[in-house]
Amino acid sequence: MKKISAIIIVLFISVGSYAQNNAIAQLFDQYYEDENFTKVSVSSKMFELFTKIEPGDEDEKEILDAISKLKGLKVLAADSVQDSRKMFNEAVSKVSSNGYEELMEVKDAEEDMKFMIKEDKDVINELVMIVGGKRHFVLISLYGIIDLKNISKLSKSMNIKGMEYLKNVDGKDHK
Amino acid sequence: MKEMDELKKKYWKGRTDRDEERSLKNRPFSHDTTHVEDIYFQYLNEKKNEKINFPDFDVEIIRKIKGQQGEQRFISKIGYWRLAAAVxxxxxxxxxFFNNQSGTQTSAPPPENLVLTDTYNDPExxxxxxxxxxxxxxxxxxKGTELTSEFAKFSETQENLKKEN
Incomplete structure (x- = not known):
């Protein structure tokens, strides 16, 4: 009987962690058909191709440097959803049960945001950012070797406001 | 007859062996014997030849044995079910578990399970x-780090103020 209980416990744990592993994939699947969402996915193959791009100016060079060690990117964004806060909470709870460590959380009147990472020997190899505003929701997940300093430098040098990202992606016909 | 009397005496003393006892019981008895001992031995002889035949008893025993076997089979069936369930x-x-393992392996640097298709075909x-x-x-x-550094500055100033006071 003890053996059977042990087996059942192991089964539940494995089922649990199996489900957890797919938390981000699940979120993308969940909103895949929803036309309110912009879905962007860039594979490691594409990142390899980026290395062949000739940098046009200094800014682009900096960006190319920052992405040179990245392996994948996924974006899920919407700027006019009713229950964005609820979605934010749902996404946070799904992702945090996925073994991600919280890096930073910022809450203000405008929006809530959360940065979560997965580290291996002091190297960040996954970064998930979830933003939930009054009507907007953004989830970006980044894979590869992630240098936060490098990424943080980008906007300082280019001085682009974050919300412009949403304005830019909105209305485009994406897959 | 004298020999018989000797045997009888020996019998009551409990010293007869099996052959002697048999000769005591198996000898021809006269039907109208009045001798108590003879009646007794005659009775023993008759009883010995009587066969125990209780058909119900046999049936009962066989049924019980079969029933027990049935139970055993049932137990072994449960055993197999348990085994099957455990397997x-x-x-x-x-x-x-192994799916999970491979999942974590691929979800390390390049999680191909997540980045299945490219949204864009054009690298540009x-x-x-x-x-x-x-x-x-x-x-x-x-935005987050600025807030943090502002807070850090604030607490630093606060600390300094405390020190000055």
Whole structure:
């Protein structure tokens, strides 16, 4: 009987962690058909191709440097959803049960945001950012070797406001 | 007859062996014997020849034995069910565990299970999109760190004020 209980416990744990592993994939699947969402996915193959791009100016060079060690990117964004806060909470709870460590959380009147990472020997190899505003929701997940300093430098040098990202992606016909 | 009397005496003393006892019981008795001892031996002889034949008893015993075997089979059936269930659970757990293992392996640097298809076929467009995403992250990251550094400055000033006072 003890053996059977042990087996059942192991089964539940494995089922649990199996489900957890797919938390981000699940979120993308969940909103895949929803036309309110912009879905962007860039594979490691594409990142390899980026290395062949000739940098046009200094800014682009900096960006190319920052992405040179990245392996994948996924974006899920919407700027006019009713229950964005609820979605934010749902996404946070799904992702945090996925073994991600919280890096930073910022809450203000405008929006809530959360940065979560997965580290291996002091190297960040996954970064998930979830933003939930009054009507907007953004989830970006980044894979590869992630240098936060490098990424943080980008906007300082280019001085682009974050919300412009949403304005830019909105209305485009994406897959 | 004298020999018989000797045997009888020996019998009552409990010293007769089996052959002697048999000769005491198996000798021809006269039907109208009045001798108590003879009646007794005659009775013993008759009883010995009587066969025990209780059909119900046999049936009962056989039924019980069969029943027990049936129970045993039932128990072994439960055993097999348990075994089968345990094997199924183990296999399922194993499959899930190894899937999970391979899942974590691929979800380390390049999680191909997540990045299945490219949204863009044109690297230029994909690059533009990546650039935007990175800038967005960067901007938000700085927003957070700026707040943190402001707070750090604030607490530093507070500490300094405390020291001055």
């Amino acid at each position: 199924i659970i183990l296999i399922t757990a194993g499959i899930l 467009k994909a690059f533009e999109e990546t650039k935007k995403a990175l800038l967005f992250i960067s901007n938000k990251l700085n």
